[in-house]
Amino acid sequence: MNKLLQLLARLEVIPRKTIYLVLFIAAGLPFLYPIRLPLMIWKETRSAFNITQNSAPNKVVAICSNWDPGSQGENWPQYEAIVAHCMMNHVPFIVFSIDSDAVSPQLAETVNERQAKRYGCVYGRDWVNLGLTRGAPLVMGSIGRNIKQVFQTDYRHNSTRDFTKLPLMEHVNSLNDFSCLWDVEYTPNLDWTAFFDPASRVPLLFSCAGMVSSGYYPYISSGQIIGMMVGTRGAAEYENLLNEKYGKAFKSEGMRGQKLVVPLAFGHLVIIFFILAGNVGMIARRKLIANERAAKKGQL
């Protein structure tokens, strides 16, 4: 019995490097041998999808794209899914970054360009990248009042009042011209709820890292946020919804959400296994110590 306990107690001190190795192998395997797993679509993802899907034809989807290389693991698939949705749905969109990493507008531009080639969209007519600005939360209110005052030029240095180059901007002035606002970043800024549109006429949709998502659920319950895409899982759900809605028109090749969600599940299984193993090890060690004490008392 003690030998078994000693064996189990070793589980408590599994070397860190072993855990990393197992994790790398388990998470890497689905990339080599693709597997599909069923995916339940959460209410908040469906709600965000429906709002974007039902955008009024004379309005634009506004996307605050603040993700950077540090958060691209989760935010890139989310952003790409939103952009693909807008382009397939023929809903024009504007992208801007506020107080983000300097590389954010460039990352957004790369994704936009790739999706535009797939769906035949044109810069200036179907989307505009307004680049980076600083000064949140004040600038959020200014975007709601007069976006051209905040962004006088776009990311490509065209004037936002030059309607021959940017015809889309002719009808985009204030929040009345937005059908919804997406904030895609590691921790979406809750100041949008207070500064951008306190009357809540423009639905706010957040696209966040899974780690911080728990803190946003109360804001969904209160109606301050209407929908949310949570981490890679949210991106995979959104891609599933695109698949359901558009079928073959949705070019899913290279989309990252569904590709990442299976390795993610495998990684979770590994973590759960090691948590259980660690706990079994701890219980075995305690039992072992108790047995040793009882044996010593018996000797005395």
Add this chain to the structure above:
Amino acid sequence: MTGYWANNWQIWISAFCVLSVYTYLFKDNTLYRVMMQIFIGINLGYQAIIQWRDVLYPQWYLPMIDGFRALFGGAGSPYGALWALVGGIGILFYLQLSRKYASLSKIAIGITIGIGAGLTFKSQLGRNIPQILDAFKPLAPPIVRPQPRTTLKLPGSAFEPLVDDSLAIFVSGNTIEADEVLGGVRVWQTKLPSAVTGPPRFVAEKIMVPCLTEVVQVDRSTGKINPITFTGELLGNREGDPLKVVAVYRQPQLGHGVELRAKGSELSAYAIKDGVAEGVHAGDFLWSATYPEPIVSVQSFDGIAMITGPKVSEIWEIPPPQPKLTARDYFDNWVSVVTIFCVMTYFFFSFKRRGPMIAAVSSSGRWVLMIGLGAFFGNTVMTRMSFLLDRLMFLIDDWLRPLWHQIFR
């Protein structure tokens, strides 16, 4: 092979960087530290350039230079030169580096803290008041349905009032009156030559009012009667039933999903499409309310309804459709309310918690906190794992797979 290197050298550098950073998992080492310093250096340099190119140059430098040019006879507004003051205040921050003038930096710090405090105050109110309101959740099916709230009283009208932007025109007896709908302020009032016999109607900037003897033309802005009047029949000003209207909500997600129907002095609301709220279907009765007199007309705009009677009109804030809650929803609400209560008890330190009851509630608060933190932990694992997978995907798909094909094709 040359073609492969020409296309993939950047991938190799990226893969080398990724693997160098991951060597830290084995142990802290020089390669990892060198790579970390390179990343920080590149990032800072890049940030500095973008900060100037995308923010300071177009938003501060150009308006300032244009302002100075205007001061010395150029085109444009000279007020742009004031941006120089902003630059001056910004430079004050750097005086912290000087012992002699460090105190001047407090001006810039004070301004920043003042702005920050003001913004935080607004931000906290805007974020948290809806949260506090949402903490009051229904724990059982309602006995009374939601009721509209009267926000403003306006004059009555014998016919459906004319509404144009924020101005409403009311006619009663031989009086015509214009009021601000959202403020309740009377803009003008005019006596007509005889009693009004039909609803008024806009014709360009004039209001045509059918009276007993003639049709009177009233100026929309001033209320003055135009001497030119004519006789004849005036067409109605709107189509449809004035006692039936589709409610317009401010929130686009609620859309135009509710119909208000007036009968006598009773106003009722019905859903006109499925899903205006969770579990609500087209035709479902939502609420009803009684008006103090027979209703002449109902109009709706910008989240409100204007109910008009012969003597008085009222602006009602119409309640949004409420979701039909199931037993599970009520259970969730109980969990939510009990959790709030327990956690607040746990964090209540104003006086000593005595008695087994309070101790039990407080202890439950700690347990539910732990469950909440467990959910946070699960999500943390998901995020960290996603970041790892992103790099794994890069290493396998972008680096190893092309290499494999290159070697074994």
